[in-house]
Amino acid sequence: MPRISAPTVAQHRAAQRRALLDAAREVLTEGATDIPGFAEVAARAGLARSSMYQYFKSRRDLLDALVEDSFPRWSDRVEREMDAAGAPDRRVLAYVRANLDLVAEGEHAIASSIAAIAPTEKMTETSALLHRKLVTPLVTALTELGATDPAATAELINAVVHAATRQVEAGGDPVAVQARAAELIEPYLTFAATSRATGNINP
Incomplete structure (x- = not known):
């Protein structure tokens, strides 16, 4: 289990999901013409690509x-x-x-x-x-x-x-x-x- 950066596991997960969504939104503001890729979104959020699959099943x-x-x-x-x-x-x-x-x-x-x-x-x-x-x-x-x-x-x-x-x-x-x-x-x-x-x- 990764180190928890919030008081509870639920808050930690919510914060990570929020960070991933914000990273994907950032990609979209740059004029993306396709659904943001997991690798790019995770990298922008400072997380491992595998973290994406904990929150999203697919692009x-x-x-x-x-x-x-x-x-x-x-x-x-x-x-x-x-x-x-x-x-x-x-x-x-x-x-x-x-x-x-x-x-x-x-x-x-x-x-x-x-x-x-x-x-x-x-x-x-x-x-x-x-x-x-x-x-x-x-x-x-x-x-x-x-x-x-x-x-x-x-x-x-x-x-x-x-x-x-x-x-x-x-x-x-x-x-x-x-x-x-x-x-x-x-x-x-x-x-x-x-x-x-x-x-x-x-x-």
Whole structure:
């Protein structure tokens, strides 16, 4: 048995699995076109190749684990930042900011690599679930603001986020891109919040 580097065996195993997943995610951020190999992942994690088989039965099993690990991280991060923002107009801006922060941190590149490597039915279902989880709190915030068609407005906001994502991934300064996206969206939010506060009907 290897030397335990955590208080319990379970914690040790969890830490090793986390290190292997993080190493595989690192490979994906570099534009991998295939499922990361066990030898490369283990080496990056500072572990023996044989350690991989204690946690993943195959490269496909590793890829499934990456899908299950990466996609909830995105939605959970966005939801946390929106919840902390408070008022509905601030939550919408937090949605934009959190998504673009994740892009700048490489999370979108990981998701794109996974999708390119494994365009499977499971992947399609996972992507659809993530989209629903992301859009739901955005639509809720827009509904609270009094948007006449919150779902359609959310789609337009996401169009701005997607365009900003492309700019960041093309090498644009994330801070500047995020500021431009906010410049486009914030006037509507200010108008909607003011209309809501004064009791006027939102167009």
